Amino acid sequence: MFLEMNRRLPRDVFNVIKSAHKRETHKVARTILKQILDNAEIAEKEGLALCQDTGTAVIYIEKGEKVLVNGNLIEAIEDGVEKAYIDGFYRKSMVKHPLDRVNTNNNLPASVHIEMVGGDDFVIMGMAKGGGSENASRVYMLNPTTTEDEVADTVAEDLIEIGGRACPPLFVGICIGGDLTLAPSRAKQLLFREVGKKSGDLISDRIASKVKERLNRSGVGPMGLGGDTTCLEVWADALPCHIASLPVAVSVCCHSLRRAVVRI
C-alpha cells in the first residue's frame, strides 16, 4: 500500500490539479501546476517517490464488529510499512524521541487509529503524510458562541498566513466539534474523502466552501508565489461537543495528497 502510494497520485487528486492548471491565469502559477503534473507522471513511470518527504505512515482502520482478526494487527501493519519504505528507497522520517531526534531508520512507528463500526466490512485507509503540511495543521478551542462565518474566517485567515510553507495548493480537512482527541483525528480522516464529496451536514459544507473560496481569492497561489489556485479541496464535518466548548481542528495537506483506501 505505502510502496504504491508514494509513487502514484490518486486519480481524483491528479484530476483536480489538472483542472486547476486549465483555469489558472497567472504565469508562474501555471508553470508550477504543470511541474506538479509532470512530476506525477515521472514518479509513476519510473517508480520514484513523488516527494522526498515520504511522510509518516498514517493508518485509519474501520473494523466491522462481525470481522474477526487473527494475529497482531498493528504488528502486521508496521511490518508492511517498514518493508514499503525500505523496498521503495523512501526517506525514513521518524525519530524515536522528539528531543534527542534519533532516527528509527524504518519509518516506524506508524500513526494507527482503529475504530469499531457496525457490519462486516474491514476498511484500511493509509496516507503518507508529509511534515511541512502537518506543521500547518492546528486545533482551536473557540468560544461556543462563535458563528459559522467566524469559524470560516478564522480558519481561512490562518491558512492564508501560512502562505507557501505547506506547499499549496492545499487540501484541508476541518472538524467542527468533538474534543481534543476526536477533532484532530476526524479532521485528518476527512482527507481520505473523494474530491467533490460533501459531508451532508449543511453547516459544515457551507464552511468548507467558504474556506475554499476565501483561500482561492487570497492570491497566495501555488508555493505562495501568487495565483488563483491556493486550495484544491476542503472537506468539513461536525461532531457533537460539550456545552462549554467549540473545538475546531484543521488538518492541512499539501498538493501531494498520497492516500489509499482498501475495503475488504
Added chain:
Amino acid sequence: MDEAKSIKTPLTRKTIDSLSAGDFVLLSGIVYTARDTAHKVLNELIAKGDKPPIPLKGQVIYYMGPCPPKPGYVCNSAGPTTSSRMDAFTPALLKHGLSGTIGKGERSQYVIDAMVKYGAVYFSATGGTAALLSKSIVSMEVVALADLGPEAIYKLELDRMPVFVGIDARGKSLYGNRR
C-alpha cells in the same frame, strides 16, 4: 513558460542583479545542500572564526534532504524543504558571501534585509516535485556531516534545475501579495 533565464553558479554580482522576482530560471553548476543541523554547525564554525567545510563566496545553498540512494540513479527523489526554518542562520552566511538560497515558502523580513545588504537571491523550487527536480542533478557527493544521512552537506552539480526567483536582491518578493 516562455523565456527561462539560464544561469550558472557561482553567481556573480552581475547575474544576481539581472534577476527579478518572478523570473523562471534554469540553474546549472555546483550547489551545496544544508538543512537545520548543518546550518547550526555552519553558524557555530563562523562564530568561532573557523573555516566552514564548504566555500560560501558566490555560492548557492539548497535546503534539501534526499531520499536514500537508489541503484541506477545519481540521486533519488530530492526537493526543497521549508526555508523559514533556516532563517535565523541565514544572515551570517550571507555576510560571509553566500549569494543564493533555494527552498520553499516565505522568508522573514530580516533575511530579506540581509539579502539586499549583501546582494543575494532566493529561489523557490516547487515542493512535492522531487522526482522531476532530481532529474536535474547530474552528480552528488557528501562533503561534510556524513553521519547525518539525508541531513548531511552534499555537493551537487545541477543541469538546468527549474526554479523561480522568489525574492530578488532588491528585496522585491513574490510573497505577500495577499488579498
